[in-house]
Amino acid sequence: MEDKSTLSTAEVNEALASLDGWTRDGLMIQRDFVLANFSQITAFLQHVVGTIAAQNHHPDFSLDTGSRTVAVAVTTHSEGGITQADIDFAKALNAWIP
Numbered sequence: 001m002e003d004k005s006t007l008s009t010a011e012v013n014e015a016l017a018s019l020d021g022w023t024r025d026g027l028m029i030q031r032d033f034v035l036a037n038f039s040q041i042t043a044f045l046q047h048v049v050g051t052i053a054a055q056n057h058h059p060d061f062s063l064d065t066g067s068r069t070v071a072v073a074v075t076t077h078s079e080g081g082i083t084q085a086d087i088d089f090a091k092a093l094n095a096w097i098p
Contacts, residue, residue, distance in 0.1 A: 002057055003084035004076055015087045022090050028075035029086055035068045040098050044070055047096045057089045
């Protein structure tokens with residue numbers, strides 16, 4: 001079950017310190033995943049979809065095929081900010097191994 005506990009600025013900063021590649025942008029956290037080739041893009045997107053299904057949490061993401069980048073942004077809209085669910089989602093995406 002999602003933990004929609006809203007985090008303070010200090011808690012978000014502490015979590016981001018251990019989340020490689022993630023930064024805060026206002027009321028969301030974001031990361032660009034740059035992948036080596038289209039096979040990795042496809043595998044990573046499958047990981048994103050699996051994480052969405054497992055955690056019932058839905059990020060915004062976009063694909064730029066020219067730069068082989070998947071940009072992911074996550075926030076908890078219903079809470080109006082960053083929650084533990086967002087941090088958990090980011091951790092799960094970072095666990096992906098190509």
